Amino acid sequence: MSRHPYPLGDLPSPSPKLNPAIIRRDFPILERRVHGKPLVYLDNGATSQKPRAVIDAIRHFYENGCANIHRGVHLLSGEATQAYDRARTGICRAMGAAHAEEFVFVRGTTEAINLVARSWGDLHVHAGDEILLTEMEHHANIVPWQFLAKRAGAKIRVLPITPDGALDLERLPALLTEKTRILAFTHVSNVLGTVNPAAEICKAARDRGIVTLVDGAQAVPHGPVNLSEIGCDFYVFSGHKMFGPDGIGVLYGRGKLLASLPPWQGGGDMVERVSFEESTFRPPPDRFEAGTPNISGAIGLGAAFAYHDQLNWPELREHEHNLVTATHEALLSIPGLRIQGTVPGKAPVVSFTMEGIHPHDIGTILDSEGVAIRAGNHCAQPLLARLGIQSSARASFACYNTLEEVETLANAVRKAHRYFA
Numbered sequence: 257m258s259r260h261p262y263p264l265g266d267l268p269s270p271s272p273k274l275n276p277a278i279i280r281r282d283f284p285i286l287e288r289r290v291h292g293k294p295l296v297y298l299d300n301g302a303t304s305q306k307p308r309a310v311i312d313a314i315r316h317f318y319e320n321g322c323a324n325i326h327r328g329v330h331l332l333s334g335e336a337t338q339a340y341d342r343a344r345t346g347i348c349r350a351m352g353a354a355h356a357e358e359f360v361f362v363r364g365t366t367e368a369i370n371l372v373a374r375s376w377g378d379l380h381v382h383a384g385d386e387i388l389l390t391e392m393e394h395h396a397n398i399v400p401w402q403f404l405a406k407r408a409g410a411k412i413r414v415l416p417i418t419p420d421g422a423l424d425l426e427r428l429p430a431l432l433t434e435k436t437r438i439l440a441f442t443h444v445s446n447v448l449g450t451v452n453p454a455a456e457i458c459k460a461a462r463d464r465g466i467v468t469l470v471d472g473a474q475a476v477p478h479g480p481v482n483l484s485e486i487g488c489d490f491y492v493f494s495g496h497k498m499f500g501p502d503g504i505g506v507l508y509g510r511g512k513l514l515a516s517l518p519p520w521q522g523g524g525d526m527v528e529r530v531s532f533e534e535s536t537f538r539p540p541p542d543r544f545e546a547g548t549p550n551i552s553g554a555i556g557l558g559a560a561f562a563y564h565d566q567l568n569w570p571e572l573r574e575h576e577h578n579l580v581t582a583t584h585e586a587l588l589s590i591p592g593l594r595i596q597g598t599v600p601g602k603a604p605v606v607s608f609t610m611e612g613i614h615p616h617d618i619g620t621i622l623d624s625e626g627v628a629i630r631a632g633n634h635c636a637q638p639l640l641a642r643l644g645i646q647s648s649a650r651a652s653f654a655c656y657n658t659l660e661e662v663e664t665l666a667n668a669v670r671k672a673h674r675y676f677a
């Protein structure tokens with residue numbers, strides 16, 4: 257008999273939680289010690305930790321209802337199909353969209369952008385056309401467009417950033433020309449923390465008939481994203497950065513546009529009729545989900561959205577803002593330390609460099625204090641080149657982080673400074 261009183265993929269909605277100390281209890285891993293010290297996990301930009309609700313939903317699927325979807329006549333297959341579809345509907349509702357068919361399950365942000373660059377790009381981008389990106393993109397939102405540009409003979413153009421790390425929007429109108437086919441930009445920078453005004457940017461493109469893709473990988477973890485307010489054509493994100501499992505993410509595509517696109521991979525479950533001469537394809541989202549999908553991942557992502565949804569985001573956003581302010585204050589008092597990205601209202605991402613200390617050494621010393629951060633180029637080499645650096649250290653926060661952890665971070669960075677100064 258099931259140990260869980262709810263069906264697959266349908267989680268109870270506890271009352272809203274704000275206090276990070278209470279939220280932390282939902283994340284078993286935060287009890288861990290590393291090198292004999294309490295874990296201070298500040299690498300949320302790379303991947304977030306998972307609440308028990310998500311872990312339980314996945315375990316529940318494998319212990320009670322593991323089956324393939326859409327193809328079985330037996331009870332388990334019907335239940336798994338319902339749970340998979342329910343996850344899609346829940347995500348659609350949470351993101352302020354009207355049609356669940358507009359949400360395609362993919363492996364993550366990277367796969368979603370590759371899908372659009374292949375399926376939409378091969379249809380609409382031709383020799384002489386332009387693809388507009390920005391200077392603050394993750395490699396995932398650069399390389400697939402380079403592949404497309406090479407295939408089509410198109411050109412990539414780049415919207416620059418200002419010295420404090422905002423997009424230079426005054427330059428946008430001149431870059432949106434009659435040659436521009438798509439504007440693909442990040443909602444939140446994974447290096448600078450800058451939150452871009454996605455609705456305003458999408459409107460500028462839409463007014464000129466230009467398609468938009470928004471990379472939401474670093475936006476969805478920090479509160480609900482409303483797609484009807486943004487007004488983009490495509491929105492993409494990964495589950496693992498917003499409390500969900502890895503290997504699952506979402507491509508949102510505006511209904512008619514998505515329905516007009518050809519599939520990018522062929523196989524089972526995406527076809528209507530197949531003969532050796534030709535095949536016809538099902539409408540979205542099935543058309544873009546060839547083969548057995550990541551069923552447990554989708555159910556886990558549905559659980560992550562259900563968990564995310566019941567948090568008190570207006571107050572948690574303020575809490576995350578306080579974490580950033582406290583981190584900036586504490587780190588800037590350390591001689592020779594520079595922060596990349598100081599735009600007001602930034603997301604809780606703090607990248608920094610220290611004179612005379614390699615970011616990997618900072619990361620290693622912090623690790624010995626139990627503090628997990630990221631050090632490297634953050635998959636944003638063009639941005640780092642623009643900033644005149646090759647790598648940086650990055651502390652990235654989630655709503656379960658605390659001001660005490662900011663203090664531990666700052667003490668560990670001071671220790672690194674003493675060690676190398």
Ligand code: PLP
Pocket residue numbers: 301302364365366367394396397442444445446471473474494
């Ligand atoms: N876009 C941004 C802004 C990111 O921060 C990341 C990952 O760090 C990605 C895209 C790629 O995400 P994934 O590796 O989950 O596909």
